[in-house]
Structure formats: C-alpha cells, structure tokens
Amino acid sequence: MTYDRSFFTTMVQSERVPVTLANGDRTMSEGCGSGMLRCVDADGKEVDVKLENVLWVPKLDSSLLSVSTIISKGFSVLFNDKGCTVLDHAGSAQVFAERCGGLYVLRTSGRSMAACAPKHSEFCQHTWHRRLGHRDSNAISRIMKEEMVTEMKIVDCGVRMVCECCLEGKLPRTAFPKKAEKRTTEVLELVHTDLCGPFRNVTPGGKKYFMTLIDDFSRYTVVYLLARKTEAVAKIKEFVRMVEQQFGRKPRAIRSDNGGEYCTKELDDFYRAEGIRAEYSTPYSPQQNGVAERRNRYIQEMALCMLLDAKLPKRFWGEAVTTAVFLQNRLPSRSIECTPFEKWFNRKPNLNILKVFGCEALVRTRGAKSSSKPKKLVFVGYDSETNGYRFLEKETCKITINCDAEFLELGILSNINEFPEFDPHHQQPTEKVSDRIAVEIGTMKEDNVEDSEDEFYGFDDDSAEDDCEGFE
Secondary structure, three states, X not given: OEOOHHHEEEEEOOOOOXXXXXXXXXXXOOEEEEEEEEEEOOOOOEEEEEEEEEEEOOOOOOOOOOHHHHHHOOOEEEEOOOXXXXXXXXXXXXXXEEEEOOEEEEOEOXXXXXXXXXHOOOOOHHHHHHHOOOOOHHXXXXXXXXXXXXXXXXXXXXXXXXXXXXXXXXXXXXXXXXXXXXXXOOOOOOEEEEEEOOOOOOOOOOOOEEEEEEEXXXXXXXXXEEXXXXXXXXXXXXXXXXXXXXXXXXXXXXXXXXXXXXXXXXXXXXXXXXXXXXXXXXOOOHHHHHHXXXXXXXXXXXXXXXXXXXXXXXXXXXXXXXXXXXXXXXXXXOOOOOOHHHHHHOOOOEHHHOOOOOOEXXXXXXXXXXXOOOEEEEEEEEEOOOOEEEEEEOOOOEEEEEOOXXXXXXXXXXXXXXXXXXXXXXXXXXXXXXXXXXXXXXXXXXXXXXXXXXXXXXOOOOOHHHHHHHOO
C-alpha cells in the first residue's frame, strides 16, 4: 500500500478497503492498482519491478510492502543484520532493502536527495533537513510548531523519500544507558565534558581528537579540536575564562570520566584555585557521564551524515564536527523547552544564515575587483569570529572566510576524487585555520578531543561499507 498517487499507472478507485494505521486509527483505501518501481539491488544495479494490487491510502506516512504477499508470489526473502534481499524463483537477487531501526527500507534509484534534486526548492523540507545537519523531521516540526527560531520558512515540495545519508550515517545501535539525575536550575551550575579520538584520519590542521563541554542547564555545547590529549587542560582553562567573561561567574562543577587527560595535578590545582568542584564518573560506568557521552554520539552521527551528503573526504571531519555543534545548539533538545542557544543567550536563534553543508558556492574573494569572476568553493561551516562563512578550496584544501557568496544549495558536489591526496606529515601552515572552532562566545578556537579509538563511528577511513560496520 502507498500514499503516493503518482506511483500508479492503472487504478480502480471504486475499491475501498478498511486499513488500520500504526497509531490504531482506522481509515479506508481510496483505490487499488499497479505501477512500476525502479529498485536497486545489493550490487547497485537498477531493476524495474512491477507491483500489482497496491492499495492507495492517502493517510499513510510511507509506502509498505507485505513480506507474506511477496512470498505468496513464489519469491524468497532473506533477512540479515544489514538488510533483506528478495530472490526470484531461480534464486537470483531482485531487490534489496536496508535495515533502518526496526524497519527494512527498500533501496530505490529515485528516492535519494540527488535523484530528486530538480524537484526541491530553497525552502523545502528536504533542503532544511540538510541545512540542519540531517536532524529528524520531528525535531524540525517542533521548531516550527513552538516557534523556537526566527527566519525559518518551509514550503512542501511534494517529494516523499528516505534520506540515504541518514540510513548510512545513523544505523541503529544499542541504546545508551540513562541514569536519572537531579537537573540544575541555572547556567554553569554543572558542565559535562568528554573526549573522542584519536582518529586515523588526521585533519589538515593536524587534529586527532575533539572535546565537548556541555552546560547541564541549557545543554549548550562548546567544542574544541585537539592535536594531543594533553591539550585538554589548557582548553578547559580557556573555557572557564571565556564563560567568566560572558556571565561574570565560573562553572560550579565540571563532570568528566576518569581519563588521564582529566586526572592531572595541573587541572586539579586549577579547579581548587578557581573554586570549581571536580566530579568524576566511576570507572566502567559511562552512564554517570551520560550527557556528554550521548551528545558526542549525536555529534558524530550528524557529522558523518553531512560528510556523506557532501561527498567530502573524512579528513574534513573537524569542519563537520564544529558545524554539527553549531547546528545542535540551534535545534531543540528533549531535556529543555527551547533551544540550547536561547537558554544560553536569552534570544531565539536566526536560521536565515543556515546553508547546506558541502554545497558549492560562488565566492568573491577579498580585494578582488567588482568585475572579477567569482571562485567556486565548497561551504564547510560558520565562522563566529567574523560572522562569515567558511569555504574550502578543493585544489589546495585551504580555507577562505567570506560572507560575499552565492550558494548553490540545490546542486550536487563534484566527485570526492577531485580532492588532492593529503599527507599529514607535510601540512601547510595556512591549512591550520581549517580546524578553528565556532564557540559563539566571541572567538573561534582550534582544538581536538579524545576518546577510545572505537568510539568515533565511521571517520577512520573513506569506505562507506566500513562506516556502516562501525555503527553496529
């Protein structure tokens, strides 16, 4: 059954069948017919499949295929942890469905963002899905319904599809254990921190880790990219000075795990001198630092989805991580009634500045004559120090910061192979700027974070297949 009227090549609208929806509501089908579906098998080959006796149910949110009906037609269906394959009478694979949560989503050639690009618009729901780091539709709906932001306009483009980057970048894993804890009542009462890394894909600026500091009350996050774990102490000191300048006070407590980067005499002496209470989780009990652990996981997922969507090499994970944090601060959290940005700054965020990560843009370089031709660069994030955008030059992998640009959001980035090979041992000093971090308290900082090597899902090589395996 399907909600999509355009699927049908033939239909008899007189046939009405009662249908029970997932929420228990009952509705009636508006017709029955047949149509063609262009699918993709496990090897990536396109296969035309004719479906008959399909019910048209306009109130459905998605199209559904019955496994029992497929089997009754003489086909076989094989399930595994990757997905399921439909085999014909001779045992040849016909179509493939990818596992997504508790469902198996049929892989079709026309359901991707790229395939439907001509139908999208600047303000359609799919463009906003990409601008907001592939956040789920429920969160985007909540933003609009509760008026959490300003300058956000959504126009339905009429296209219904599954985002393939989300399927690949957000494969299900065991839920992270949660622990009930007393919530704070004001900003900086408690700050959570955690490290992720090291990652084999070193950024052009030589970064191997990222570290987050999350305010418990607002859920506002600051991220730093680090080249070494030992830089964590200096960045915590920098964070304390930064928030003291903004709020006129220091964090009352900072909670972390028992990693060696946090359990140092230098950091302990600093906490005592500043009157900050240090809280450490019990060894092998990550749930006690669950706020930071979960936030880092969400950042990783969002960053990976954006890299896949942009077709950027994984060595640019630093840009993706900082952009993910920038976006998550402007997106609703289940723990608070508004966005972290509003809790932190006491004003609603303006989403008019958001662009699709990885889209190409025509940028007029600084100092160029008004008649000079703009340069085509790749958009890779936001620069809070200058309130400009960050652009990547593919030929040199250098970063340019500018606000005079025309964004080609509905286009598709050129092939990943156009980026030159990168040798982390021969970095150019100018590339270091590519790892500056948007902390939104006045400056952009270079940093990294660290965690056990297996915690950062999918950033350790450029194989999509390995990415999926990393989420299992």
